[in-house]
Amino acid sequence: MVTLKAVATLVLAGLCQTALGSVCATDDRDRQVCLEQSAQRIAALSPGATELVYASGAGDKVVAVVAYSDYPPAAKKVASVGSHTRLDLERLVALQPDLVIGWVTGNPQAQLAALDELGIPIFYIEPRSFDGVSSTIERLATLAGTEDEGFAEARRFREGIDELVARYRDADPVPVFYQVWDEPLMTVNNQHLIGKVISLCGGTNVFGDLERLVPRISDEAVLAADPEAILAGGMGEENRQWLDRWAAFPQLAATQQDNLYFVPPSLIQRPTPRLLQGSRLFCEKLDEARAHRTSSADAEPGQP
Missing domain, CATH: 3.40.50.1980 (Nitrogenase molybdenum iron protein domain)
Known part of the structure; x- marks a missing residue:
């Protein structure tokens, strides 16, 4: 040998x-x-x-x-x-x-x-x-x-990111939970690159202030934070199964407003040029969440 x-x-x-x-x-x-x-x-x-x-x-x-x-x-x-x-x-x-x-x-x-x-x-x-x-x-x-x-x-990557920065600089903030893993349940803080994507798109990371880069959390913590939008990757590029966990909690604002979004993990969880594609998709999802606010207001004009 x-x-x-x-x-x-x-x-x-x-x-x-x-x-x-x-x-x-x-x-x-x-x-x-x-x-x-x-x-x-x-x-x-x-x-x-x-x-x-x-x-x-x-x-x-x-x-x-x-x-x-x-x-x-x-x-x-x-x-x-x-x-x-x-x-x-x-x-x-x-x-x-x-x-x-x-x-x-x-x-x-x-x-x-x-x-x-x-x-x-x-x-x-x-x-x-x-x-x-x-x-x-x-x-x-x-x-x-x-x-x-x-x-x-x-x-090309820098210019694409700069375009997104300019487009979403004044966007209405959306409280966001990003799920990076399922068991154990894990998210990211503001120092993580995905946390920077959230901020880029006008989102507010509900777990952004946690100390660890990739902190472990609980279902109860997510329920308490009550994010307006939940985004997740999954086990595979087309597997939305992780979002089923949150669909089971109708009291969540994200569930009520149909703001449970899948993002292919390789587009958002690898620090590569495809992160630009993932960021654009992420921003589009938060735009949908903002649009759902308008739809809800139109449907219930008498509500505060």
Whole structure:
């Protein structure tokens, strides 16, 4: 059986992570990562990282991905090296990557430390803002030598977000609960990127002030907050089952006003350019909630 150390020995000659390299970028751990030349064999260790590398124009340089790296479709044909929480290191190293794109809080730190000890350059990412998404695309494009395509995509994303900011700057606020997971029940606070989408669209996150980025909550907490709109992803891109939970509570304002909305999770829960599409959809749902206010008022002109 070929050992990790033996495979690494074959790879080390082609790897470099030194400040003397000619291609450099600063990652989301504030580390300067430098390569002697543009990356040619890239391993992306989360589905979001995979999307971002393709968005940067370097999709044809991706030699390894992890489970659920399903976008763009071409990514499905790339060799998988486990999941983002458990990597097959021997398989990964055997693919001879000259750049690994790691997830700051999502990948196993001990395994990434092992890659680092082997001299394989690791560029850590974790965009937590709209500008962070576009900046990540630009930095990846810099490392891959695909600046023309990557910087154009980053500009398209920035301009799209700016258009939404201008459109919804003065929108009537809508109290919103976003469900990010089912069991245990979880949401996001205002510091989370999804929390920023809520704010962008003129929503008010009813759990925005909670301390944890992705806090656990209870059904009782949602009932007490009584959001005007509830949005959720689900187990799959077309599974609205999570919303059935809230349809069972007719006392909720969101249920009464028919403001239970599904948003495909990959459009809103991955910090990639598709977040622009997800944000537009999110904003449209809150526009529907606002329209339901008008419909209700028209139906009951004598009510306060």
